[in-house]
Amino acid sequence: xxxxxxxxxxxxxxxxxxxxxxxxxxxxxxxxxxxxxxxxxxxxxxxxxxxxxxxxxxxxxxxxxxxxxxxxxxxxxxxxxxxxxxxxxxxxxxxxxxxxxxxx
Amino acid sequence: xxxxxxxxxxxxxxxxxxxxxxxxxxxxxxxxxxxxxxxxxxxxxxxxxxxxxxxxxxxxxxxxxxxxxxxxxxxxxxxxxxxxxxxxxxxxxxxxxxxxxxxxxxxxxxxxxxxxxxxxxxxxxxxxxxxxxxxxxxxxxxxxxxxxxxxxxxxxxxxxxxxxxxxx
Numbered sequence: 632x633x634x635x636x637x638x639x640x641x642x643x644x645x646x647x648x649x650x651x652x653x654x655x656x657x658x659x660x661x662x663x664x665x666x667x668x669x670x671x672x673x674x675x676x677x678x679x680x681x682x683x684x685x686x687x688x689x690x691x692x693x694x695x696x697x698x699x700x701x702x703x704x705x706x707x708x709x710x711x712x713x714x715x716x717x718x719x720x721x722x723x724x725x726x727x728x729x730x731x732x733x734x735x
Numbered sequence: 736x737x738x739x740x741x742x743x744x745x746x747x748x749x750x751x752x753x754x755x756x757x758x759x760x761x762x763x764x765x766x767x768x769x770x771x772x773x774x775x776x777x778x779x780x781x782x783x784x785x786x787x788x789x790x791x792x793x794x795x796x797x798x799x800x801x802x803x804x805x806x807x808x809x810x811x812x813x814x815x816x817x818x819x820x821x822x823x824x825x826x827x828x829x830x831x832x833x834x835x836x837x838x839x840x841x842x843x844x845x846x847x848x849x850x851x852x853x854x855x856x857x858x859x860x861x862x863x864x865x866x867x868x869x870x871x872x873x874x875x876x877x878x879x880x881x882x883x884x885x886x887x888x889x890x891x892x893x894x895x896x897x898x899x900x901x902x903x
Contacts, residue, residue, distance in 0.1 A: 637741045640849030642782070644839040645745045649752055651835055656756035664761055664812055668768050668803065671795070672752055675775050678787075686782045686862075687851045694784055694862065695870050701787075701794050702882045706889035708799050712806045713896040719810050 642683035650676035663718070663725045667711050674704050737855055740781055748774045761812045765803050772796045781855065784862040 649672060656669030678697045685693030719725055748771055755767040772795045779788035843849050871879050 635738060636852040637738050638849060639851045640843045640846075641741065641745075642778075643849060644843050645748065645778075648749055648835055648839065651831065652749065652752040652756055655831070660756065662761065662812065664803070664806065664810075665755075665764055668755060668764055671768065671799070672755065672771065675772065675795075679775060679778060682779060682782050682784045682787060686784065687853055691862075691866060691870060694787055694867055695875050697784075697787055698790065698867065698871070699878060699882060701790055702886065705794055705799055706885055708802055709893050710889050710896070712802055713893040715806060716809065717896050725810060725812060 639683060639687040642687075643680055646676045646680040646683065649679065661726045661728050663715050663727055663730075666727065667708065667715070670711075671704065671708070674700060737781070741778075744774050744778050744781065748778070761807045762804075765800065765807060768803070769796055769800050772800070782862075783855070786862060786864040786867050789864075 653669045653672030653676060656672065657666050660666055660669065678700055681693040681697050681700075685691065715725060718730065722730060724730070751767050751770040751774065755764050755771065758764055758767065772791060776788040776791040776796070779785075779791060
């Protein structure tokens with residue numbers, strides 16, 4: 632093999648790199664829409680780590696956890712985008728730094 | 736072949752995720768997210784999680800992405816203005832990337848359990864719909880029911896949030 636064996640560490644490293652990138656997106660970007668997309672990256676990084684550990688340890692249970700994470704993520708996206716649309720109707724913007732007031 | 740597949744998918748995932756964070760156009764971001772989610776599904780297949788790979792494509796790359804695209808079209812989101820000077824970004828990317836690569840190549844191997852290898856096809860299974868369904872409907876059935884309630888509540892919540900106020 633040219634690249635050497637793939638270990639659990641490879642998957643965990645990839646997952647943590649993905650998490651870092653997603654975290655950078657959440658911190659650096661100002662559009663609420665892009666922040667939500669980066670949140671999806673964070674959830675996916677966690678999913679990848681769970682499935683990898685489950686497979687290398689021979690456990691099926693982490694896959695059930697990932698199944699629930701995907702369901703909750705779908706609900707989260709639906710609700711988050713609904714809130715985003717509601718905010719946009721009032722403030723006409725989705726930039727996070729322009730939503731600094733506590734009351735309208 | 737397995738390491739080759741893993742490296743192709745890993746590089747693709749990191750590149751598409753970075754592109755999501757880097758590009759300014761919301762539609763480009765959405766396309767990057769689709770690519771990242773599909774590559775993640777392929778990674779699930781390399782981990783023998785076949786059912787999850789299918790769910791990932793159907794739920795994430797299908798339903799969630801359609802939601803995102805609908806909202807992008809609905810809101811007519813403009814491109815973000817650039818504020819940070821480019822050299823700050825380059826230094827930041829190089830710094831974080833350097834620390835990440837150093838940490839992942841030097842620190843991860845210190846933990847012996849991460850050195851486990853398992854070839855494709857040697858897993859204990861558990862990735863098929865039948866095996867996952869058995870777990871879902873037996874030991875995890877209360878959680879499964881709770882998920883149903885959660886989705887119902889989310890649906891009702893979205894309808895309430897997006898309703899136009901009849902008085903205004």
